[in-house]
Amino acid sequence: MTDGTRRSARLAWLQAMVSSEGPVRLEAAATALGVSSMTLRRDLARPGLGISLLGGHVVPLGAGQGYALEREETSHLAAKRQAARHAAALVEAGDTLFIDCGTTMPHLAEALRSGIFLTVLCYALNIATLLSRRPQTQLILLGGLFHPASATFASDEALASLRRIRINKAFLSAGGVHPEGGVTCTNFNEVPVKQAAMAAAAQSILVVDASKLGRLKPAHFAAITAFDRIVTSPIADPDAAAPLRSAGILVDEAD
Incomplete structure (x- = not known):
């Protein structure tokens, strides 16, 4: 499995978790996926994702900006x-x-x-x-x-x-x-x-x-x-x- 395939699998898992469970702590996600937090930070830095990193949590894109x-x-x-x-x-x-x-x-x-x-x-x-x-x-x-x-x-x-x-x-x-x-x-x-x-x-x-x-x-x-x-x-x-x-x-x- 190539690095790109592994990254895509991680991002797909994160997207599914956020969609079903809500925001996920970065450290917990890294442990579940068997990678470092830094690896996930690099994954989430890629453009065009439906999820993002905010305050140590993986959240839906745009979360945290909806409260006025x-x-x-x-x-x-x-x-x-x-x-x-x-x-x-x-x-x-x-x-x-x-x-x-x-x-x-x-x-x-x-x-x-x-x-x-x-x-x-x-x-x-x-x-x-x-x-x-x-x-x-x-x-x-x-x-x-x-x-x-x-x-x-x-x-x-x-x-x-x-x-x-x-x-x-x-x-x-x-x-x-x-x-x-x-x-x-x-x-x-x-x-x-x-x-x-x-x-x-x-x-x-x-x-x-x-x-x-x-x-x-x-x-x-x-x-x-x-x-x-x-x-x-x-x-x-x-x-x-x-x-x-x-x-x-x-x-x-x-x-």
Whole structure:
């Protein structure tokens, strides 16, 4: 078998895996194919493929460019607000919080009880704008390079700040919550921040509307078991939450 034939076979296998299973970690694919990660990187550098390498994952061509904050703001709006308000009720006076980015978290920021002192870390411009209006909130904005699609900042200095601070409750958002595929988002630049916040937090709380259950997005950042609870809007289909509850996850539905 020639090198070209072997390469074509590898790419065909990768294409089939991505089509059937979603994004595949580069290292896992290399192990399964019995080649090095560098070999697959060279394979994927060829033009005209339906797959590409993004953030250490093999993904469909163009993945990671489909999320726009403005477009997502009105999607499942009532359910997002319901889940966020339910999550905000978990906050206590004196807490140090991390509030993630996305279109669900602004509703959480707005629902925080007034008149209590809080310290809040965030890295999203829309969240920081809302929190800046709270007179008794000590706001810590994690800066860095600005990513317009999600209105977030990212930098090594932000990650270092997260490692120095102890957080009572980290409220995380996600684009997909899958029993096997884990908790995922669209933008790979968000992954290190989410993971650092979870590592620094006494409690990690996932806040998603029920439409995210069973979905997969390209950027994996945690297993479902990494969360103390999943707060969501009312679930119309009980089968959507059954695998999560079978795994011992506390699925907390808003009233």
